[in-house]
Amino acid sequence: MMASHYYPVCPEPERTMGIVPHTDPGVLTILAQDDIGGLQVKHTDEDGASYWVDAKPLPGALVINVGDLLQIMSNDKYKSVEHRVVMNLREEPRVSSAIFYNPGRRGDSVFYGPLPELISSENPPKLAAGVSTKEIMSSSCYSGGDGDVNGGDELTPLRKH
Ligand SMILES: O=C(O)CCC(=O)C(=O)O
């Protein structure tokens, strides 16, 4: 699926958000952004303190986001990082385009979990298996779920510990 975002010029950027904090629900997102900026990713220190870091636009560079489903399939190795878009004072609109590698809409008949090849006694499953595509995709803010709007870890219900 492809989506393009248009963020108009905003006279009071501190009073609103381009996109609220969320994680992408699918496998991977490939994002092209123009040179305006505004995308931020949440970084959490080893001591648990977290803060937002600008993903500064680089000419010709694509941003690759790991999604929730890849975090599940990789048994928590690759993290689906929370991100958001803030508005800024530049008097130019911002445009970004994203390609989402999402599972097909096959209802509840396909289930995901950590890949069996990755599981061993040294690497036990950290996330529950048997999650349906519907559950994954409906947790996203794109489908009417709240995404990570409340700042929570989207995968908490799946965690084994
Ligand atoms: O516009 C951006 O830079 C980010 C868009 C985004 O996070 C998304 O489409 O999921």
Ligand SMILES: [Fe+2]
């Ligand atoms: Fe996103």
